[in-house]
Amino acid sequence: MSVKTKRKKNKLNKRKNFDPKVNQSDDNFEDTITNVADDDLKSIYYVDDEGSQIDMTKFERKKKKGKWFILFGIFVILLSAATYFGYRIFSSTNASGQAGEVTVNITAEEKVASGDMITLEVEYFNNKNVALTQADLELFYPAGFYFQNASKEDSGDNNRLWNLGEIPASTGGKIRITGQLVGSKEDIKDISAMLTFTPSNFSNEFQVSAKTSVLITSALVAVEVTAPNQVQSQEDFEYLVSFTNTSQATLNNIKLLVNYPQGFSFKSASIAPGANNAEWRLDKLDAQETRKLKISGSVDGKSGDTKEFQFQFGLVELDNSFNVQIEKTSLVLIINPEIELFISAPDLANPGAELPLNVTIKNTSELEIKDLIMQLKFQGALFSEEYYDFDEIAILAPNSSYELTYSPVLQESLSHQEAVPMQVEAKVLSAKVMGKDVSFANVAKVDIKPRGELKAEAWGRYFDENLKKVGAGPLPPAVGEKTTYQIVWNLQNSINNLSDLTVSTILPADVTWEKEANKGVEYSSATRTVTYKKDTFSAEKSETVYFLVSITPNKKDVDNLKVLTEETQVMATDAVTQDSLSDTLDRITTDLPQDEGAKNKGVILAD
Numbered sequence: 001m002s003v004k005t006k007r008k009k010n011k012l013n014k015r016k017n018f019d020p021k022v023n024q025s026d027d028n029f030e031d032t033i034t035n036v037a038d039d040d041l042k043s044i045y046y047v048d049d050e051g052s053q054i055d056m057t058k059f060e061r062k063k064k065k066g067k068w069f070i071l072f073g074i075f076v077i078l079l080s081a082a083t084y085f086g087y088r089i090f091s092s093t094n095a096s097g098q099a100g101e102v103t104v105n106i107t108a109e110e111k112v113a114s115g116d117m118i119t120l121e122v123e124y125f126n127n128k129n130v131a132l133t134q135a136d137l138e139l140f141y142p143a144g145f146y147f148q149n150a151s152k153e154d155s156g157d158n159n160r161l162w163n164l165g166e167i168p169a170s171t172g173g174k175i176r177i178t179g180q181l182v183g184s185k186e187d188i189k190d191i192s193a194m195l196t197f198t199p200s201n202f203s204n205e206f207q208v209s210a211k212t213s214v215l216i217t218s219a220l221v222a223v224e225v226t227a228p229n230q231v232q233s234q235e236d237f238e239y240l241v242s243f244t245n246t247s248q249a250t251l252n253n254i255k256l257l258v259n260y261p262q263g264f265s266f267k268s269a270s271i272a273p274g275a276n277n278a279e280w281r282l283d284k285l286d287a288q289e290t291r292k293l294k295i296s297g298s299v300d301g302k303s304g305d306t307k308e309f310q311f312q313f314g315l316v317e318l319d320n321s322f323n324v325q326i327e328k329t330s331l332v333l334i335i336n337p338e339i340e341l342f343i344s345a346p347d348l349a350n351p352g353a354e355l356p357l358n359v360t361i362k363n364t365s366e367l368e369i370k371d372l373i374m375q376l377k378f379q380g381a382l383f384s385e386e387y388y389d390f391d392e393i394a395i396l397a398p399n400s401s402y403e404l405t406y407s408p409v410l411q412e413s414l415s416h417q418e419a420v421p422m423q424v425e426a427k428v429l430s431a432k433v434m435g436k437d438v439s440f441a442n443v444a445k446v447d448i449k450p451r452g453e454l455k456a457e458a459w460g461r462y463f464d465e466n467l468k469k470v471g472a473g474p475l476p477p478a479v480g481e482k483t484t485y486q487i488v489w490n491l492q493n494s495i496n497n498l499s500d501l502t503v504s505t506i507l508p509a510d511v512t513w514e515k516e517a518n519k520g521v522e523y524s525s526a527t528r529t530v531t532y533k534k535d536t537f538s539a540e541k542s543e544t545v546y547f548l549v550s551i552t553p554n555k556k557d558v559d560n561l562k563v564l565t566e567e568t569q570v571m572a573t574d575a576v577t578q579d580s581l582s583d584t585l586d587r588i589t590t591d592l593p594q595d596e597g598a599k600n601k602g603v604i605l606a607d
Contacts (some may be wrong), residue, residue, distance in 0.1 A: 204370030
């Protein structure tokens, strides 16, 4: 016959031999755990729903696999229970610094004057019946404590760690530490000790700690340090150190020592310093007298770095030892708001035209930048103004960007010397971070080249400007008769040197080249092209060249104008900008509007 049992919560409460609220002695601790486990098993496997004991001989025989599974579960329950209660016993800590029956205590003078030597006495004891292994004693000193010596050699961790190794059962020890304690009047200095250990019958680590406090009742000197809480890296700032003799007697052989943080660069002091610009000596300081020292310098660091300045004030003894009476520390936070600046503009600028400028400022830090004003600075005579300030940017959030635009109008005409160089510079004129004025070294620059201008004119004439004949033949021209004209090219360069200047035109088939021309003017009969070339054409120079052509009209030309040259092509390269310049001039006819003596006399007459 097979019997099945059910596990119920009320059965688990029928434990007769264990009360978790009652502390168990070390001698019967393991028996207690075993009894608890036995009661649990009996409540599950040996009692039926009515509470009567079950006849286990009537159970069906199961496979060995199930039996081993049950035994393994019992083992896990026993092991977990032993570990849990063992951990509770060793880790329960009371206000007096006990962990079970392992104790640590620390004692020191309750009240001392600043600069006095004090003795710390740390006592530890193991009242367990098992040894403690891997025991370490660690002390936590307050600011202003200066270690002198200890009754036991430390383990080399800043005179505050002792490796005790094994502490046998029912034994303990004591360590005495001597040091100097400095501080301001009414300062409370907390000193802590912590014992870390592992019981020999456990693998877990346990800790027990204790603490004591020492009150600084008096100090011969009062020191006040005034300095900014925040500075920018490499920005000059000042420390003001004020020290007062609060005693009723004159203090002699006084020394002020400043321990600068890494990255500090001393600049100046209101009282000449001694060694390393960090030490000041005074022969005396009268009762109630106050002296002030101003120190200026800068500190280098990353944004978010905290730099600690330590000021120690004391007396120099006869043996030249420094008896510190008081010390102060001051923390300075480095704030380095970081930005990126970009400015964009055309590479080339046309005199007399607008120059579009675009400025982008990006906040690349985690700090909010406020009240930011950007400024443009212009260099070059093409600009009619030297500076331009944009409207204030109220807030530039972390990792955000802002764009600004401005388009100054350039001057129309300048000399070659005035035209170069041209540059636009953008920078931050002012800004605030966390309520403090900040500056930025960032400068964005862009170079702009002014475009040169080549003015070219082409015309024909029969008379010069003084009405002297430069042509020949009848005017107006007549059928069957030859009339000669002068073709003029006038070239004017502006602010930039030019290279590869070429002026050319083509003569119509019924126009004759007369072979009279300025030097440099050439004619190709094969292509009927007239060309003038110049390798360089200097800035602010002008030049006029000419050549002669002639026509002999026929009857079909009567009452018409004759074309003397086709369109004229002008080409050059700006030597400053490397920009290509080109122009196309109208064709020239026998109508000569620029010639006062020949205008309106271009229509061909019959013979």
